[in-house]
Amino acid sequence: MKPLWIELVTDGVANRFDMGDYELIELHYKLTEYPKLYYNILQHELSHLEGDFKSEDLVHDLKSKTPGLFKFMRENPSTWNQVLPLYYNKRRKSWIYDWSAITSWLMIGSIATVFYWIAGTIL
Secondary structure (H helix, E strand, O other): OOOEEEEEEOOOOEEEEEOOOOEEEEEEHHHHHOHHHHHHHHHHHHHOOOOOOOHHHHHHHHHOOOOOHHHHHHHOHHHHHHHOOEEEEOOOOEEEEOHHHHHHHHHHHHHHHHHHHHHHHHO
């Protein structure tokens, strides 16, 4: 088991990264003002598997329910990059891709395409 570090950041909500020698959980600094939400999100991130992203992590993200998260994101616009499948992290000076967000957007796109096709067929 690798050491685990928690860092407070100014963007996104929460992420867990494999940094090679250790695991890093990034949490938005304003979560500390919402102790219950902070605890729920931290528990969610701790439940992810150690190491690189795995299919179990995707299932874990899709089944996740965090009451109050949308309200928190509405009040803190800097958290909205959490829903982007690919974004640039200025602090790390690298591109970050989020497999859960990529999969979610692909599912939404697929459903929209099917509805569009059905509507086009019927009309």
